[in-house]
Amino acid sequence: MQSRNPVSRTGRPRSAAADTAILAATRDALVELGWSRLTLGDVATRAGVAKTTLYRRWPGKNELVVDAVAALFDELEMPDRGSLAADIEGVVLQFAAILVRPETKSGLMAVVAESTHDDALRERIRASIVDRQKRLVLEGRARAQRRGELPPEPDPEEAARAVDLIFDMVAGAVVHRTLVSAEPVDREWAGAFTRVLVMGLGPGRSQ
Template structure:
């Protein structure tokens, strides 16, 4: 799986162990307390670090929670299952499984809501969560072209628009299914959704 580096931040050299402990403690606090009751003080206690350590690394609660949730999405990988449809099913099932976790649900919904009035946070969400997932779409389309399952991209700008569209369709459908409708994105639903999506991609 391709590794993805955390967002770069200015300041003193960082301890990877401390970062890992803080982000894990944040996810634990999201499960135990939820977004509204989570505080940086509680996270610091759980992680065994000083509260000032958190403030040196993150501007506030929004940024901390986003990075903690983003780590979950960094686990996503595009499996090579032999066909475009099977590859899509594999990654969508992973995506749905992540969204089913309580720390992902509460954390993601909260930071997305906060980003509606915070442009910097919105950009951070794009860099930490959205762009790495779009890379998976690009990888999947390249693999499908090599198999002859979809036509080649002749215009780079058009190819980029298709990547954006595919990502929006997949992410939008799965997020709405799991977080808004609170329905399971199980294998049956994912299979039906994948067939619908692949028919559209093949037609394009």
């Protein structure tokens, strides 16, 4: 007689297709209804799933919207463009293009505002968006080190601090430019920003 799989007793496996449909429906609802009118019931209807299915995955609207926005940022890539500067410029333009989407603006601004008085939500934003996208900094630095454009950093703590700083500089500048100043991030701006980031502001910087 076949032995039972112990995993089968823990319940039905989570469906990736249902997750994708729910997150897409959340983004659609954000654009159409806005943050204040979005409800989990409406999202469940749009996604074609039972409300209980949604509640098993997300405890509330805040967490659902964070994950819906985080999925957009997972589209970011850093293809090898031949140099550190070109790599940074490429990801800056991608990042800005995601930020100006209506669903990103609605969701990101809303959960950031909510997180000012919700420590658990702030931690979810950090884990689901910030920490997850630091992979791009790690990838870009490693590639630049292999090219000889950046020196290796044998101290793990110093390397981690450098990753945090680079991420904060890039993300902070692009978010401020697109969502606060409401100015375009075009190739001219991305190129100028990249030159400052890579070369600094000293008198020896190339013009």
